[in-house]
Amino acid sequence: MIEKRQHPRFDPEFFLQVFDLKTNLPVGKVINISKTGMLLLCEKSLKEEDKYAFWVEIPYGYTTTQHVAFKAQCVWLKKITHEKEINCGFVFINPSKKFAIFINELINHISFKYKQKTPEILSK
Secondary structure, rough: OOOOOOOEOOOOOOOOEEEEOOOOOOOEEEEEEEEOEEEEEOOOOOOOEEEEEEEEEEEEEEEEEEEEEEEEEEEEEEEOOOOOOEEEEEEEEEEOHHHHHHHHHHHHHHHHHHHHHHHHHHHO
């Protein structure tokens, strides 16, 4: 598979569950995220190239908002051979200002924590 991400990806340090906006049923767990997309671990297969409306639950105390809605398109799927789960790659579609702020704050928080844990010699 050819890498198409244009921005670095980050692994959330806390559980981020993604839900279907219409049904409120869980879709998957965020494995990693960038400014333009995310990798979800899903229990059921979604359709490649389809567009979805989701919302993500934000951990209590992280922000004043408890959830934020967004749209994304599935750009690839990969079944995990020994599990029932599927990795699904998504690209965000026209993110709202609220969602863009959430993503930027999340990435800044993660990268700040990472830099604090990285030995000085490795960060040069």
